[in-house]
Structure formats: C-alpha cells, structure tokens
Amino acid sequence: MEETIITIGLSIVIGLLVIGNIGILIFGTKNIINGKHTVQQIAFYFIPVLVFGISFLITGNLPIAAILSLLIMIGLMFLGILISGSRSLMSNF
Secondary structure (H helix, E strand, O other): OHHHHHHHHHHHHHHHHHHHHHHHHHHHHHHHHHOOOOHHHHHHHHHHHHHHHHHHHHHOOHHHHHHHHHHHHHHHHHHHHHHHHHHHHHHOO
16 A cells, blocks of 8 residues: 555656656757757756666666655755855855
C-alpha cells in the first residue's frame, strides 16, 4: 500500500516536471529566436533533468534516482552559494 502511494506521487511529480520542461523548451526556443536569451541561458534550466537522467541510468530505480538527484542538486546549490559568497568576500579585500 505504502509503495503504491510513493509510486503514484512520483509519477505525478515526474509528469509535472515533463510538462514544465516542455514549456521551458517551447518558450525558451521562442525567446532564443526573438533574441531575448542565449542558448546557454535556456540550457541552464535542464541541468536537473540531466542529473536525474544520469542517476537513473546509474541506479536503474526511479525513486532512488529521484532522491539521489535531489541530494545532488542540493549539494550543487550549496556549492554555488559557497563559491559565489567566497568570490564576493575576496573582491572586498
């Protein structure tokens, strides 16, 4: 019973992620064509998808890959905050 609820919840979340990524792809392409954004700015939003895909290929298990990609993204966020904070600290000296 509990495993079924987890599977349903993950299916809903992954479905919402797919819908969001399709929206990013459509409107990102439109903004690239209009010159509002560069390809690098739009590609930045697909990093979580890439991390999830790699973790799914490594584990072969959808729930484990989702949790692993969450932990990796939290670690990357912490690392980014640490690097930008230290860069800002060093520029003040």
